[in-house]
Amino acid sequence: MWKAYDELAWTEAWLEDPAGVEEEVASYHRLLKEHAGRPVREVLHLGCGAGAHDRALKRHFRMTGVDLNAAMLTLARRTNPEVEYHQGDMRSVRLGRRFDAVVIPDSIDYMASREELTLAFETARHHLHPGGALLVVAKPRELFHDNNFAYVSERDGIHITVLENNYVLPPGDEQYEATLVYLIRQGGELDVQVDHHRLGLFSQATWEQAFRDQRLDLHQQDLEGIYEPFMIAEGEYPMRMFIGVAPGGQAPAG
The missing domain is CATH 2.20.25.110 (S-adenosyl-L-methionine-dependent methyltransferases)
Structure with a gap:
């Protein structure tokens, strides 16, 4: 197990960037409202970590979180006592219900192979209502560098x-x-x-295929400027927001 998510999990509270998280979540909220095929009220967060994103997401949605690491979930429950949290692996967890959206904004990199990526997408798809949306933030290999x-x-x-x-x-x-x-x-x-x-780094084509395999209608937009302030040298840290919409559902209100 990684130290960052076990004995060093407590450092998350020291190092988090609330302003950056708020900026990210504003983008997620806008994309879900724009593209989902149904009103988004209940959201499943896979790989929720210590709950920093949920602190902002819960102002827009009724959140449920899943994470592999008990130490991170302890922090998440302390930060967001009104959020329902479960310990589980995004490659295999099944909660027995569906959601209007599933988000993976911060942890999809831990799917270190195409096989693991497929399992995570199957989990997300399993939990989506018709018209529901899967939002993933990824780093296409073509854009990423040391x-x-x-x-x-x-x-x-x-x-x-x-x-x-x-x-x-x-x-x-x-x-x-x-x-x-x-x-x-x-x-x-x-x-x-x-x-x-050691983390997964897949091509743009691989990401697009992962959404096609789950029959999700894909939209995408770049997410810029979140981590650049922490870079030691000048450069860019490009990320891309992929949002796939399941067939069926209804047009979202507003």
Whole structure:
């Protein structure tokens, strides 16, 4: 298990960027309202993490969250006590009900192979009402490149610096490596932790095919400027919002 989502999960509260999350969620809300084939009231968030996105999403929708990591869910429940959370794997979880939309805004990269990506899409499709929408934020391989980030925060006598290096593996791997170095200073003591993540990185064509395989009518739009402020050198961190709409349903009100 990754340290970032287990013993270091508590650092999420120190490092989150509320303004950036609000900007992201405003885009998600607009796209769901614009494209979904039914009014969007109940939303399933796969890979919800510590609940930062849900804090903004819950102002627009009735949220249900799923995450693999117990430590992250503890934080999410504390942040959003009115949200229903379940521990589960987005590749296999089945909640026994459907939603107006499913969103995966922050964790689809952890599907490290096409097989895992397919399973996650099958899970999302299984939980959609007719006319429901699946919103995924992804990094098409054609747009992604090596980069470095620095995140810094200090409060309650604890100073945290996190350095993140993203390294794109050769094309045959369809993956990239994210290596994080945590420098945590508390009470005059320095704790250094290193965490290594191997993540999926798929072509534009692969993303489009994943939506076609689930018979979802695809729309897309770029999401820019969210992580650029944290880049160590000048550059871009392009992401793309894909929204697929299931057949059936009704036109959304408004």
